[in-house]
Amino acid sequence: MKKLFMPFAGHGGKGVNMGFFSKIFKKRNRQEQNADDWESIVYDRDDVDFRDKEQRMEYIRNCLEQMEEADREINLLTGEYSLVTSYLTDIEEIEALPDQEREGLNGIARRLTALEQERQRYKDRADRMNDGDYYKMRKQEHEIREGIEKLKECENYGAKVKQDMQRLDRERHAYEYRRQELDTMLNNLRGMAMIFLTAFGVCMAMLLILQFALEMNTKVGYLLAVGAIAAALTWVWVKYTDGDRELRRVESGINKLILLQNKVKIRYVNNKNLSNYLCIKYNTKNAAVLEKLWVQYQQEKEERKQYAEAEAKTEYYQKMLVDKMSNYRVASPERWTGQPAALLDKREMVEIRHDLIVRRQALRKQMDYNNNISETAKGEIMDIADKYPAYAPEIMEMVGRYTNS
Numbered sequence: 001m002k003k004l005f006m007p008f009a010g011h012g013g014k015g016v017n018m019g020f021f022s023k024i025f026k027k028r029n030r031q032e033q034n035a036d037d038w039e040s041i042v043y044d045r046d047d048v049d050f051r052d053k054e055q056r057m058e059y060i061r062n063c064l065e066q067m068e069e070a071d072r073e074i075n076l077l078t079g080e081y082s083l084v085t086s087y088l089t090d091i092e093e094i095e096a097l098p099d100q101e102r103e104g105l106n107g108i109a110r111r112l113t114a115l116e117q118e119r120q121r122y123k124d125r126a127d128r129m130n131d132g133d134y135y136k137m138r139k140q141e142h143e144i145r146e147g148i149e150k151l152k153e154c155e156n157y158g159a160k161v162k163q164d165m166q167r168l169d170r171e172r173h174a175y176e177y178r179r180q181e182l183d184t185m186l187n188n189l190r191g192m193a194m195i196f197l198t199a200f201g202v203c204m205a206m207l208l209i210l211q212f213a214l215e216m217n218t219k220v221g222y223l224l225a226v227g228a229i230a231a232a233l234t235w236v237w238v239k240y241t242d243g244d245r246e247l248r249r250v251e252s253g254i255n256k257l258i259l260l261q262n263k264v265k266i267r268y269v270n271n272k273n274l275s276n277y278l279c280i281k282y283n284t285k286n287a288a289v290l291e292k293l294w295v296q297y298q299q300e301k302e303e304r305k306q307y308a309e310a311e312a313k314t315e316y317y318q319k320m321l322v323d324k325m326s327n328y329r330v331a332s333p334e335r336w337t338g339q340p341a342a343l344l345d346k347r348e349m350v351e352i353r354h355d356l357i358v359r360r361q362a363l364r365k366q367m368d369y370n371n372n373i374s375e376t377a378k379g380e381i382m383d384i385a386d387k388y389p390a391y392a393p394e395i396m397e398m399v400g401r402y403t404n405s
Contacts, residue, residue: 070374086331109340129300137297151287154275182247200229
């Protein structure tokens with residue numbers, strides 16, 4: 001509740017010192033009273049000069065505003081008080097029902113309680129599917145199964161193609177390594193041929209020097225030199241020819257592997273693009289996640305169906321409960337549709353009654369408090385009118401305007 005203090009500047013013929021100390025002590029008294037009691041309404045008119053029209057009207061207006069606010073609170077509280085009282089009366093009426101009537105009421109309440117427990121189990125389930133995922137799956141319900149199969153095929157085919165690419169890549173690396181070996185061998189053979197030819201040239205030069213300069217017989221030397229160079233070059237040529245043939249075969253194999261890799265890469269990329277598209281379409285990471293979500297959706301769909309059936313049955317039994325209670329002197333039968341367990345459990349009914357009694361007592365206290373404010377303010381106005389009869393008509397006119405407004 002609001003606390004209203006009404007200090008006004010005083011006007012009168014008091015001495016300056018007396019007025020000064022009087023204001024100090026009154027201010028201190030008001031502060032002490034304010035600290036002691038935060039709920040009491042204080043009327044302090046010692047500093048109000050009622051000969052001053054503005055101060056007089058302000059004081060009366062404040063009293064009328066207190067009455068208005070108190071009356072407004074009382075109107076609000078009276079409605080709530082009547083409602084709480086009607087709830088208590090309903091409890092008494094229900095508890096006074098004959099056993100046969102009460103058993104029929106309890107049968108409906110038991111059914112409602114069981115349905116509420118069933119609905120609550122669904123709400124409390126930890127692995128419930130969120131609404132966003134549920135409605136997305138619902139939109140694509142008729143094509144999800146096909147989508148899962150397609151995704152699985154894409155993933156399996158992609159794995160196989162990836163294995164083929166890895167195998168081809170290994171083969172190509174083996175061919176590349178063999179080509180490097182052959183290139184090295186051919187280079188070495190060419191080098192050996194140059195060495196043999198150089199050695200043959202040096203040998204022939206030495207034989208010529210021996211033959212003409214020293215007049216030695218070098219026919220055997222020529223034969224040996226020619227035979228050696230012929231054998232060496234023949235061996236180099238055979239090796240080089242075999243190596244060159246194998247090199248062409250390796251390079252041909254590499255070209256075939258490159259062509260085959262290109263084909264496999266095209267298949268891999270197309271399959272990957274299809275898999276990505278399906279993942280986007282069904283808003284998933286892979287087939288396993290989508291399948292798990294599909295299983296969860298089917299379970300959720302069945303449970304939501306059961307929940308909807310429970311909701312429909314709940315509405316049916318709630319209406320039945322209201323209709324049955326309407327046959328008795330129960331003012332608010334619809335209130336019991338939300339707490340059917342109280343009709344079955346006496347302890348819960350006692351708790352409800354206790355809570356209502358506490359609420360009614362609190363409302364009564366608030367109403368008494370506001371009644372006291374209104375009566376006190378009214379008494380304050382009448383007392384001022386009595387003490388200042390010259391201003392009584394004006395005061396009563398203000399009261400009349402407040403009463404008629």
